[in-house]
Amino acid sequence: MKWIRTILILMVLLVGVSGCISQPAAADDLAAVEVVEAAAGSVLPTLAKVVPSLTPTVAQSLTPIPTSTATAIPSATLPPTWTPTVSPSPTAELIDRACPDPPPLKPPYDRFVLGERPWPTPQPNPEEHFWLSKPLPGGGRYLFNTSFPYGYDANGTYLLHNGVDTGATLGTPLLAVGDGTIVVAQPDFDELYGWRCDWYGHLVVLELDQRWRDQPVYALYGHVLEIKVEEGQRVRAGEEVAEVGFGGAASVPHLHFEVRVGSNEFSSTQNPMLWVEPPESRGLVVGRLLDPTGRPWQGVWLSATHLEEGTESVTWSYLDDPQHLINPDEGYAENFVFTDLVPGRYQVATKIQGVVYTADVQVFGGQITTVQIVT
Structure with a gap:
């Protein structure tokens, strides 16, 4: 009987040890970790490429x-x-948010x-309407990627830009640029807010209290993560609304920032640098x-x-x-x-x-x- 008891004890010990040994991660899990780490280490440039001066x-x-x-x-x-056509307030209109099928192709410029x-x-x-504060912490200058300004396509590389981009570390706080109400705080996988669905990945849209010539003004934060607000919430300038992320059309962390006037639509943007003080x-x-x-x-x-x-x-x-x-x-x-x-x-x-x-x-x-x- 002693030898049977000994065998049982050995079996229990072997089971306990095997439960403490870490199992190898699945290939999909490793790939996901590698993608996030690679994105976190990538930061968009904030300065334009050096371009030769014009002939004297x-x-x-x-x-x-x-x-x-x-x-x-x-x-x-x-x-x-x-x-330019300025649409009435979205409270008085219906905006079609259906995803285009098939998604639109990039046109030639x-x-x-x-x-x-x-x-x-x-x-x-x-x-002048410098109503907005800087959407990133630190105050001072609002730097952005000047090789890809509003209204340009980075020499054919991207879709025509309807905002400005600032490279920042993954998780950097994003701040309300003015007092207002959050009207969008969600993914855009199944609703159209950009060129196509899943354009921003996740976005936050703030409707300002202040109106421009009786038209609503919206500030859009694209490619965000860790959204801190919800739709209908009132915020004051400087409050955190989300964090810098990536997703949608973006594969590296950065803030894509837009100003929309008249209607919360992709076709209603204006140059945001004319609005940020x-x-x-x-x-x-x-x-x-x-x-x-x-x-x-x-x-x-x-x-x-x-x-x-x-x-x-x-x-x-x-x-x-x-x-x-x-x-x-x-x-x-x-x-x-x-x-x-x-x-x-x-x-x-x-x-x-x-x-x-x-x-x-x-x-x-x-x-x-x-x-x-x-x-």
Whole structure:
């Protein structure tokens, strides 16, 4: 009987030891861990690629033209001037959120071409609307990937951009840019908020208390994770609403930030850098690049050179697409924007069909300077 008892004890010990040995992870679990770790270590650049300066030979020089003195555009041989359509408040309309089937394809975008229609005319005294605070912690400058600004496609790499992107560490807090009400806080797998469904992965949309000319204004945070709010919740500026994540069309952590005016739709965006308040140490140049008939030049490279320091910033004029998804500000009617400029004297320049056009401007901290170049 002793030998039977001994055998039973040995069997119990063997079972207990085998239960303490870790089992190998499934291949799918390992793949998921590797994807998250790779994404967490990737951060989008926040500075533009270095682009060679324009040739110093200036074939033609223009002085800045105030937006209040825009030249009248003949209408006999051209289509009517395009006026951006501002939709009524979403509380008074039904928005189709059905997923397009099949999903839309990326259309081709033409560069260094003139638009088919005259561009909207700016208002005589456009109002600044720097209502929004920075959506990321730390205050100060709001940096973003300037090689992929609003209205551009990163030289054919991506879909036409209807917001701005800032690289940040996975889990970085995202803050309410103003007082308002959360109207969306969910995944977009089965509902259309972007170019297609599952465009953002997860998103938060804040409707501001403040309205622009009796139209609602929305701030959208895309590719977020760890949503901290729920629909219908009231928030104050600076409160955390989510964390930087990835998903949808994004494979690395970053914040995609949009401003929508009039309606919470993909077609209602405007350049968010005209809404986020700049620090007093930086200013903006908001410009128009047109031909003599008022048609906009699309996808054209421009530079802004600080005449005292010699530093150069670059950007591109807005592209267009068949749905006309890119919208200028109602007051400025711009088609290019330089942001984060140190105050001082600048020369804005571009080269079209072998001719260099320039305009000198003065940039002031915390303010917008307007310029118009007619080719």
